[in-house]
Each structure stands twice: as structure tokens, then as C-alpha cells.
Amino acid sequence: MMNPAHAANGCDSIASIPITWNIDYENDIQTIFNTRCSNCHVKSGGSPEAGLDLDPGSSWDSLVNAPSLEQLGRLLVLPGQPLDSVMFEKINCETPNAGMRMPRDRTPLPLSEQALIYD
Numbered sequence: 001m002m003n004p005a006h007a008a009n010g011c012d013s014i015a016s017i018p019i020t021w022n023i024d025y026e027n028d029i030q031t032i033f034n035t036r037c038s039n040c041h042v043k044s045g046g047s048p049e050a051g052l053d054l055d056p057g058s059s060w061d062s063l064v065n066a067p068s069l070e071q072l073g074r075l076l077v078l079p080g081q082p083l084d085s086v087m088f089e090k091i092n093c094e095t096p097n098a099g100m101r102m103p104r105d106r107t108p109l110p111l112s113e114q115a116l117i118y119d
């Protein structure tokens with residue numbers, strides 16, 4: 001069966017970005033969410049978009065092994081398999097399999113930040 005992640009279109013290549021081996025989740029990843037996904041995926045002040053709370057202290061549990069609401073049967077983050085993870089597809093691809101590219105209506109993440117999330 002075709003891998004659904006590969007049906008998304010306009011995905012950026014991050015092949016030119018060196019691998020970061022020692023990712024610090026709070027410093028390297030949470031700061032991206034704080035800067036780029038705030039207002040929408042925050043619990044403070046209402047219900048987060050798509051039920052996805054990316055606040056500090058919540059984002060890991062919201063993402064890792066958590067089911068996608070938009071793409072039934074897929075996980076937002078499947079550990080060790082970014083290309084099968086809905087969250088990576090949503091930041092990496094112009095046309096994801098469902099919904100819009102994230103951050104919605106904003107500038108796509110720079111390749112360096114996409115690569116950190118991939119790693």
C-alpha cells in the first residue's frame with residue numbers, strides 16, 4: 001500500500017541541512033512551537049486549534065504517539081519515523097494530505113527548523 005505521507009505535495013528537501021544528533025527538546029523544539037505555533041495551538045484563553053495543545057509541558061504528550069484528528073489511523077508523531085508522522089508532513093509540505101500547511105497562513109518554517117523537528 002502506498003505510504004500516505006508520500007501523497008502529500010510540495011514537500012521541502014532538508015537534505016542540505018546537517019543532522020543534529022543531540023536534540024534538547026525544550027531548547028530546540030519547544031522554542032519553535034512557542035515562536036511559530038502560538039496563538040493557535042495554546043490552551044490558555046480557549047480551546048487550541050485541532051485540539052492540539054503545543055504549550056510547554058503539554059506539547060510532547062499532545063504529539064508523541066497521539067492520533068491525528070484529521071488523518072484517521074495516523075499518528076501526529078511516530079517515534080523514529082518522521083516521514084510517517086503527520087506533524088512533520090504538516091510543516092514540511094505545501095499540500096499535506098489534509099488541511100493546510102503549518103504554521104497556517106504564516107511563513108513556512110525555515111529548513112533549519114524543519115530539520116531540527118525531523119531529527
Ligand code: HEC
Nearest residue numbers: 036037040049050068069070071087090099100102103104
Ligand atoms: C494561525 C493559526 C495556526 C498556527 C499559527 C498553527 N496552526 Fe496548526 N492548525 C491550525 C488549524 C486551524 C488546524 C486545523 C485545520 C488544518 O489542518 O489546516 C491545524 C492543524 C494542525 C495539525 C493537524 C492536527 C491533526 O490532528 O491532524 C498539526 C499537526 C498542526 N496544526 C501543527 C502545527 C504546528 C507544529 C504549528 C507551528 C509550526 C502550527 N500548527 C501553527 C491553526 C494553526
